[in-house]
Each structure stands twice: as structure tokens, then as C-alpha cells.
Amino acid sequence: MAHSADHAIWADHAIWWHVYPLGFTGAPPRALPAGSPPEHRLGRLAGWLDYAVELGCSGLLLGPVFASETHGYDTTDHFRIDPRLGDDADFDRLVAAARDRGMRIVLDGVFNHVARGFGHPQWWRRDGDDFAVFEGHRHLVALDHANPAVADHVERVMNHWLGRGVDGWRLDAAYAVPPEFWARVLPGVRRQYPGAWFLGEVLHGDYAGYVARSGLDSVTQYELWKAIWSSLHDGNFFELAWALKRHDELLASFVPQTFAGNHDVTRLASQLPDERHLAHALAVLFTVGGVPSVYYGDEQAFRGIKEHRAGGDDEIRPEFPADPAELAPYGWPVYRLHQRLIGLRRRNAWLVRARTSVEHLTNREMALRSRSGDDEILTLLNTGDEPRRFPVRIDGLRVLDSSSPGGQEPWPTVPAHGWAIFGR
Template sequence: MSDCDVWYHLFPLGFLEAEEANPDPGGEHRAVTHRLPALVGWLDYLVGLGVTGVLLGPVFESETHGYDTVDPLRVDRRLGDEADLVALFEECHRRSLKVGLDAVLHHVGRRHPHFQDVLARGEQSAFRDWFEIDFGRPGHDGFAYTNFEGHGQLVKLNHANPLVLDWAVDFANYWTQRGVDAYRLDAAYALPVDFVAAFAERVRAARPDLFLVGEVIHGDYSQIAQDARLESVTQYELWKAMWSSLNDGNFFELAHALERQAGFCERFTPWTFVGNHDTTRIATRLDDKRHLDLALALLFTLPGVPAVYAGDEQAARGRKFDRPGGDARIRRPPPEAPGQLSGERLASYLRHQELIAARRQRPWLAEGEVRVVGLENRLMTYEVRNDGASVFVALSTEDHPVSLQLPPGLNHAAGHGDSHLPPHGWGVWASE
């Protein structure tokens, strides 16, 4: 991973408007729809935005949303085939864009052939030890099995079985050999850390610079990252504090999160974001649309590995609902195609472009040390320093102008350019 990496995270099944359900998951009669080549038409747009990598959500053969995997060595027929995916990798690399994939190692879909064999043969199945099954306890299928967080369609793997680890490593190595640079480990917080650590050791034996980020929603981020040997984990604490503090006019919450962020950065590099495929869009979440720029200033000046969720760069709207299919609105394609942006959508794209450029000019920000300088309910200033270089950031949700005391020797880098912030204003200044 490079210090100046900025990722673009997209959910292919939604971005490419695929059908909600796979008509024949795992079957032999594969009617393939070649949607993946359409992503190539977005790559120059992403280069112009300034990102350095593309993280793809689930792309492998599955039943519905991609996380109910049926075959991780075959591309989902709703998206295309292996040739389409490898061609996309090559087009990304031709533009110096890295490629990351979702690795779903905690569970599989019910239509996975190993679980289908268990359903057919019961205790006589050669794959009975691949899953956490209690044949002595009644269940819908004649026995009970462990699933993922109450979702019966997602069958938990038995990570104590060494064959499961071999399967996970073989999957990762297969796609790494075809050009993958990174994996996002789905539901890493639910995976045994010794399993993830063994996986990380073995896949890095084949590709030492392979970047691994774990999805960690709750738990001890630092301990999980360290014990599981992950370079990064998702920083949900910071995500929540950013939009919540802006909505509530309470920068004290954010200050606490920044103190926590500083501690995390001493042990790993957090994956930072203002939205992803599981969260309400930031432009919807914020009560005041003027605060969108403030959230972006945070994302691109704080230490970590920042990621832009597809469509957020166009200020896309969408709310996540806690119901089946409740993710649909946040997984749609960006509102406008490349070359067609105007108005609010163009302004948001240009703001992202400006801040990403400012960050990439200062790659040391990824591992900088953050310190809150001034703190009021609705006004905050902080600085990020590293080896004598510094960035100073001011954020205001006040309804009136505010005056700042800027440190000497700084130059304007983004946002408002002088020490007098307008209502709901922000600015970034840097020492170089």
C-alpha cells in the first residue's frame, strides 16, 4: 500500500443494475450477462477524480446480494465471466489503479455445493465438518446449523477445519494471480483472529505486498488488527462521530473520536469513510447540506486510508432501511454518467477532486499525528503533523462568521482561504 492511496468503493451488482436474484446460482446452464465491461467506461472518470484504487464489492457467483456465495472461483453470471473481470483488472492497472475485491470467508450461501451435499446426505456427507452443524438438534432442514447474524441463507463455515482455511487461501491466491492487489475481509469482526492471521500469512507468501482490510463494526479495533495481521480495519467509530457531531452541533464527540483515531494510528492504519454499501448516504444523513464539505475535509485530512463510496462524489442521496432489500437505494449507480455532471453534482465532484489532490500532495497525512487545537460545541480546529510538516483544519457549524487564529507560516490548501470563516465554513492550510 502507498501512503497516498485513496480508494473508490463500488458495489457492482447495484452499480451495474443487475437483477436482484441469480436465476440459476451454481447451475450449469449459464446465461451470462456481460455487465462488467461497462465499468471500464468509468475508469478515466475515476483517474480524473484522483483515486488510486478501486474496491469492488462481491463479484462472485451468488444467490442474491453477493454475500451468499455459491462459487468464489466463478464470476456472477449477472455481471459477466472471468475474462470480463480480468480485463477490468488489466484496464485498471493500465491506468495505475489498484484493484481490491471482497473476500467473504465467514459464510456461504445455502446453494453452495458443499452445503447442498450436506442437505442431501446429512451426517454421511463428506462436507459435514465444513459447517457448524448440530445433527442432534431439530431444524428447518432436519438439523440445526449456525448462520450469520440470524440470516438463514448465510451458512457459517467451520473455521476450525483446516480444509476451510485451504479453501480460503486457494480462492485468494487464484484471483491474486489474475491481478488483485487487495482484499476486504467481509465480517472480519466475526472471524476467528487465528484463522485470519493464518490466512494473511499464507496469502502474503504468494504476494508480500497484498493489502488486507477487515470489516470491523465493533470490538477492539487495534487488537483485532494486530492479532489478525491486518494492515487496516474499517473505522466505524470515526464515521459515526463525523456525521453525528455535524448534525448535533457537538464537536466534543468528534474530538473524542479523533483522540481514539490517534491511538489507533499508532498500531495500524484505519480505513476511513463517510459512506459505504451498508450505510445511509452521507448527503442524506447530514441534516444541513452545507456540512457535506466539512465531512469531506475530515475524510481527506485525517490519518488513515480514505475511501469514497461510489456516488458520494456526486452528492448522491439514498437511505438504508432495516428490512430485506433495504440496501437497494444506497447501491444504485451514481446519478450521472461521466461527462454529464452539472450543478450540485459537478460541484461535489470538484470538491472531492480538490481535497483528494491536496491529500495526495501530502502522502505523509496517512500516518500523521492528529491533535485538536481549539474546541467549542460548533467550532473546531485541529492539526495533523508528521516530521515537521503540518496541516491545519478549521470547521464551523455556527450560523455566524467566526475569526480564527491561524498558525504562522501556513499556506491555503483548500476551502475558505482566510482567517474569517463564513457561517458553516471550513478551511485547510498547510506548511508546504
Template sequence: MNWPDHAIWWHVYPLGFLGKRKLPALADWLDHVLELGCNGLMLGPVFASESHGYDTTDHFRVDPRLGTEDDLVALIDQARSRGVRVMLDGVFNHVGRSYGHREWWIPEGDDYRVFEGHRSLVVLDHANPAVADHVTGVLDYWTERGVDAWRLDAAYAVPRPFWRTVTDRTRAKHPGVWFSGEVIHGDYDAYVSEGGLDTVTQYELWKAIWSSLNDVNPHELAWTLGRHNELLETFAPQTFVGNHDVTRIASRLTEPGHLPHALAVLFTVGGVPSIYAGDERGWQGVKEEREGGDDAIRPEFPPIPDGLGDDGLDIQRLHQLLIGIRRRHPWLVRAQAEVHTLGDGVLAYTLKAQENAVAVALNFGDRRAAAKLPPAAWTHEAGEATINPDGTADLPPLGWTVASTA
């Protein structure tokens, strides 16, 4: 397997996380990243911008609020010396109003085309070859300085041939670079096969996880696992239960006891998982559709991990436990799920690779329930219940279990 198949990302929104500190302060969190079991640092926008980072003014300059180019390179170097890969957020669909190349904007009426009604975000003309040249130059510049991967913001809003052009050009010089496109809806496969991306964000799975748990109805999640299997035939989707754009999973779930269920799915199904900073401590935060509505999900963190205290330490240990299972079974990255029990509030599935297997049984409801899985010599890995050799599992209310044959 190549390196992205082993990646588990810790996702940080620097402009919120750091407060008045600069990028080098993130190096003090690398031990935390590694102790979680992650080996990737996914950074939100770091380039010069007008406000929140997605209204870029200069792709070749680090936002002064975060420091300098030397600061960013120093952080990348420190991360890589610890075996931690670094992903940057490439915002190439739109720019801020004070961006310097208005000849790359698209006239529309008395103004210019904007992104999803946001007047401060002006869309670039991706049919203009100069824009492809510019984006390729940006990718080359920062990849040359040690960046391993790119999150391509609003990838769904950019023509797929544009992505193919810039990713092909970049890979010609940097063959190991990895591209993850933000795709909320649409033809996920096409962004990989036609656009040249390596993966896209799996919003379908994200929604199915919390929605099924809140409804105490696993059918939506079971259906989505089938869809997820189809994607895995082409690529390993980028999976998550939280990011900088959505209500935190601990706030999204109606029943706090469902958090282990959500995490069990995230860390057993195929894909390349990411954890949004703070979720590993069960932090709360609700996204609101208003000016400043992201503030609650993008808070400042303490200068060092010790500042987190003991709050949510049990949830962090649960993350470590489940990531440990993922590390012991690295083949899960491309494993397809087979559902064996789908009933009233109960979902049980297995994932297999040659002679290895992992089984997951989840009780969404508040009454005891039974699940049936294939007979095997199941070894308990996590959760309150065990799976018997005949494949049966007796699950307590809100119970769950993960087992393996290895």
C-alpha cells in the same frame, strides 16, 4: 512509503452499479476514478451468489450476472495499465444455502449456525482446517490474476487466528497483497496485530463525523480523533464517510452545509480513504432495516460518467480539491491530529510531519465563530476562511478552511 499508503479508493457495488451490464463496462469509469484523484477500485462482491453477493455459492466463479472470469481479469488488467489498483470483496465468514460444502457448516439445533439472524447466510466452521485451506486457495487464485487487495467481509465475526493463518499463507506467495477487514466494533488493533490484517474499517470515525455535525457539538469527534491517533501508532485505518452498507452521507447529515466539513475531516486525518460511488456527486440514499432495504444505496449508474450530467458537479469538484490537498501532502496517511480549539460548535486541529503542517478549522454552527491555531505562515488551500499568521481564523456560519505551511 509502500503503495497502500498512497491509495485512495473508489468503492463500487457492482451488482447494483452495472444493472444488466457486465464487469468490462467498469473500464469506462477509470477516467472518472483518476480525475477524482483516486487510484484504487474497490469492488463489492463479484463471485457467484444467490442474490446480493454476500450469499456466495462459488468463490472460484464470477457471478454470471457480472460476466466471466475473463471479464474480471480484463477489467483488472485495464485498471492496472492505468495505475489503478483493484480490491475484491472476500466473503469468508458465511455462504449461501446452496453452497456446496455442508461439511464446513456448524450444526445448531435442527439447522446450521447463521450470521446475525439471516437464515440465508450460513456461517462457516473456521476451526476446520479445510476452511482455511479453501480460503487460502481462493485468495491465491484471484491474487495470482492481478488482485492487489482484499476487503474481508464481516472480519469481526471470524476468529483472529483464522485470519492470521490465511493472511500469512497468502503473503508468503504474494508479499504485496493488502488486507482490509470489515470491523464495525471491537478491538481494532487486535485484528492487525493478532489477525495479520493491514487495516480495518474505521466505523468509530465515520459515526463521530456525522453525529457531531448533526449535534452541532464537536466533542465526540475530538474524542474520536484522539482514539484515531492511538490506532495510527499501529496502522493506517481505512477511513470513509460512506459505503454500500450505510445511509449516504448526504442523506445522513441534517444540514447540507455540513458536507464540506465531513469531507475536510476525511481527507485530512490519517488513514487510507475511500469514496463510495455516487457520494462524489452528493447522491441521496437511506438504508432501511428490511428486505431490500439496501436498494436505495446500491442503485444502477449510467453506462458512462457523462450520463451523470451536471448534478452535484460542485460536490465532485470539492472532492477533487480536497483529494488534491491529500496528494500534495502524502504524509497525512499516518499523521496524528492535535486539537487546538474545541468549543461551542468549533473544532480546529493540525497535522504535522517534520516541518510540514496542515491546519483545519470547522464551524459547525450557524453564527460566526473564531478558531485559534498555532502561529505559522499558513497558505490557504480550501474553504471560505483564511488562517492568519498569528493562528487566528474568523469563520463564517458553517464555515471551514484548510491551510498548510508547505
């Protein structure tokens, strides 16, 4: 079942601010000792909602908030807020604060695996004489998705938090879960909460097939994420052109969730050898189809390298200061660039389902035309060392934004390492 017209229409207008709460709020790396009073950190996140709204975001895509042993993806109780973050009252205040600002909230549901401290070993999947584990992590035990009790548990968890005011679920490691499991669970949840939105974490493979078999609304568009930074890193827009052709085909059946960074990958600012090209990545993200998200800190050009070792995610999941006034001054121009491009996206909400064609292509030059009906946006990217005149049609279009706003370039000439976006 692909995205149908009767549910989650609001997601067409969503721009997510993606936050990893344990890192953001400076929570300790391990669960509090049993019996410890909760530490009320979620209020710190509530204090940043105005910043997210001013950025242009309309929703919070939250990392794990449930009781866990360490990083949040080793859940011990899906019905309990992690005491390192607070308690039910703290969560309710965060939901209310988001509601007051017209913001949606999507929670991270880790339903592929649990911590060994989760209990219910009768729900765990066996692998020979032992229990199956997630990707070699002995402390992450795989749930048995063929067991009806597991499906019943997941449905109850989803309904519980949707009833508490959230709007949807990001399903962690969905790629490791048989799509038929979601097809069993989601119809009952949708009957109770027809407006809920369901996003699956899928890294590669047949995205459209997974959506069709699972009944999810969307999956993470890792192919496009990889092509955006990699094409800029290598000076090879042919990679991005190939990924956009694939992206276009996906949009025929569902709307992918698009991003230039998240909690699992090296920061965009650390991937690019030339910081001027950060803008080119964002210009692509916000002018092609999809439901975009901004990973907290990326809007300030935070840096951070993902490393494959214990604690290797710490650098990309940092603590935020008490309030925006404490952020470093050099990040604010990138914040303002995000504001401009998100604003352009919101004024052209039709882009969510737009099809994009590549009209001019070299290693370091690219012209993208995104269309839906009579609407169109033309994005010109030049990462070369010389100004370039693009052989494209711009009649009837005006400059909506560019690397030199207010500049009087004889369009469609784009300066060295520059970009321009045209529309009606």
C-alpha cells in the same frame, strides 16, 4: 503482527473508489437461471475508470463479484465471476483497464458465511442440531473456521485472484471471524504475494487488538465514520474530538481504513440536515490519518436511506448511468470539491500516518492540527451562524483550500458554515 515495512507499502498512497458492482451495473436482484449465458456488465464499470482517476482515486475497492444467489454476500462459488456481471474474460479486461491507469483493485472476500447453495456442508459450523447462521439470516450459513479445510479453501481463493492481478482483499464480516483464522491463512498468502493488502470489516470493539491477533493490515474505522456525520448532524464537535483521540491511538499500531460512506450505511448527504456541512465531513476525512475511500455516488452528493428490511439496501446501492455525461448537473460541484480535497491529500501523502490534535473546540467550532515530523496541516471548521476568529497559531502556514477559495478573509477568521485548511 502489525503492519510491517515489507508489505503493501503502496497502500499508504491509496485513495479508494468503493463500488458495489451488482448495483452499479444494474444487475438483476437474483442469480440467472442455471445454464444462462453470462451478461457482460463489468465492462460498464471499466468505462468509469477515467472518471475515478480524474476524481483523484488510485484504486477500486470492489464489492462482491463472485457467483451468488442474490446480493453478492451469499456466495455459491468463490472461483467464478457472477454471471450477472460477466465471466473471467470480462474480469481480466477490468483488471487490465485498471492497470493501464495505474489503479489497484481490492476484492470483497465473503469468508465468514456462504449461501446454502454453496455446497460443502462439511465446512459449515454446527449450532446444536442445525447449522449456525450469520446474524439471523437463515440463507447465510456460517463456515466452520476451526476446520483446516476451510482455511485451505480461503487461502486457495485468495491466491487464485491475486494471481489474476488483484492487489488485496476486503474481508467481509471479519468481526464475526476469530482473528486466529486470518493468522493461519495470511502467512501462506503473503509468502506468494508479499505486496498484498488485507482490510477487515470490523464495526466496533478493540480494532488494534484484532489487527495484532489477525495479521491484517487495516480494519474499517466505523467509530470515526459515525462521529463525522453524527457530530455535524447534532452540532456537537465534542463527539468528533473524542473519536479522533481514539483514532490517534490506533495509528500507533496500524493505519485504519477511513470513509464517510459505504455500501451498508445511509448516504452522507442524507445524514446531514445542512448540505453546506458535506464539505466539513470531507475536510476531516482528507486531513486526518488513514487510508480513505469514497463510496460511488457520494462524490456526486447522491442521497439514499438504509432501511432494515428486505431490499433495504437498494437505495444506497444504485445503478450508475452509462457514462458521466448522464449524471445530474447538481452533483458536479461536490465532485469538484472531492477533487480539490483529494488533490490536497495526495500532495500531502504523509497524512496517511499523521497524528491529529484538537486545538480549539466548541459545539460548532473545531481546529484540527495534523502533524508528521516537520509537516503540518491545520483544518478549521465552523458550522455556526456567525463568522468565527479561531484562537490558533497559523504562522508559517498558508491557506491551501477553503469554503471561499480566493476570498480575502482576515485569517484565521472562518465564515459562518465555512471551513479552511492551512499548510506549508
